[in-house]
Amino acid sequence: MISLLERLTGMHTLTDQVIAMDFMNTVKSGIRNYAMAVTEAATPEVQSTLASQLEEMLDLHERIAEYATEQGLYHPWNVNEQIDVDLKNIEVALKAPNL
Structure with missing residues (x-):
């Protein structure tokens, strides 16, 4: 459950975004690792599995x-919008209390 403090500071959105971006x-x-492994696979079977x-x-x-x-957490096609999100x-983060 999202705490009142997270809602008031906007940290709940930042938390969702951090999780999504970290996962991505x-x-x-x-x-990248699978792509490299596919090119180095020893057998067609292993290559197929990795692919x-x-x-x-x-x-x-x-x-x-x-x-x-x-x-609205990620704007891959609009750099200006993404910069605005990043600045917000x-x-x-700068306003968040130091714990």
Whole structure:
């Protein structure tokens, strides 16, 4: 449950965004690793399995990006909007109480 303090400071949105962006970055890292592994696979069977996993990771990345975009947390096609979101997040983080 989101606390009153999180709502008043805007931290609940920042928390959602941090989770979504962290998840997306983790998936991107997995995509890079699978892509490298596919090119180094020793057998066609292993290559096929890795390529299948790579496809699943790409689909997952798309789903996360769509969610973040729909929630207004991520603006991949508009740099100015993304900069505005990032600047607002910086302001919220700077105003957050030091615990």
